[in-house]
Amino acid sequence: MNRVLQKPYVETVESNGRPDDVVANEAWEAHQKRNKSVIVDLFQGQFKSTVICPNCDKVSITFDPFMYLSVPLPISNDLVLLVTCIYLEQPPIKYALKLPKNGKNSAV
Numbered sequence: 001m002n003r004v005l006q007k008p009y010v011e012t013v014e015s016n017g018r019p020d021d022v023v024a025n026e027a028w029e030a031h032q033k034r035n036k037s038v039i040v041d042l043f044q045g046q047f048k049s050t051v052i053c054p055n056c057d058k059v060s061i062t063f064d065p066f067m068y069l070s071v072p073l074p075i076s077n078d079l080v081l082l083v084t085c086i087y088l089e090q091p092p093i094k095y096a097l098k099l100p101k102n103g104k105n106s107a108v
Contacts, residue, residue, distance in 0.1 A: 001037040008033055015061035020048065027063035035065075043067055077101055 013027040024046060032040065046063040053060075081097040 001039060003036045004034055010034060012062055020061075020063075023061065024048070024063045028065075031065045039067075 010030040010033055013023055013030055015023045028046060031044075035044075044065050044067050047066050049060075049062050049064055051060045052058070077100060079099050079101045081099055083095045083097060084092050085095065086092045
């Protein structure tokens with residue numbers, strides 16, 4: 001599917017204090033010199049990566065292509081318990097109780 005048959009060598013584009021939009025456009029153009037397809041057009045994007053050296057404080061900002069994003073799913077520590085109370089002379093009332101998963105509960 002890649003329409004680029006002869007892939008040129010492309011160096012990583014660094015910001016060196018330039019505006020992000022300029023660096024991002026250069027990095028994307030460099031990426032497309034080696035990768036040009038419908039998949040790239042529809043499903044790829046860029047991450048902005050910032051790395052700071054702890055010894056010399058040099059800041060390196062690059063824009064890297066990606067196709068997949070890993071999104072962490074939130075883990076709930078609560079349990080929702082649905083309870084319906086039925087009274088003799090009233091309509092039923094529904095309650096939702098939010099309880100800790102590891103908690104201990106006792107009926108009164």
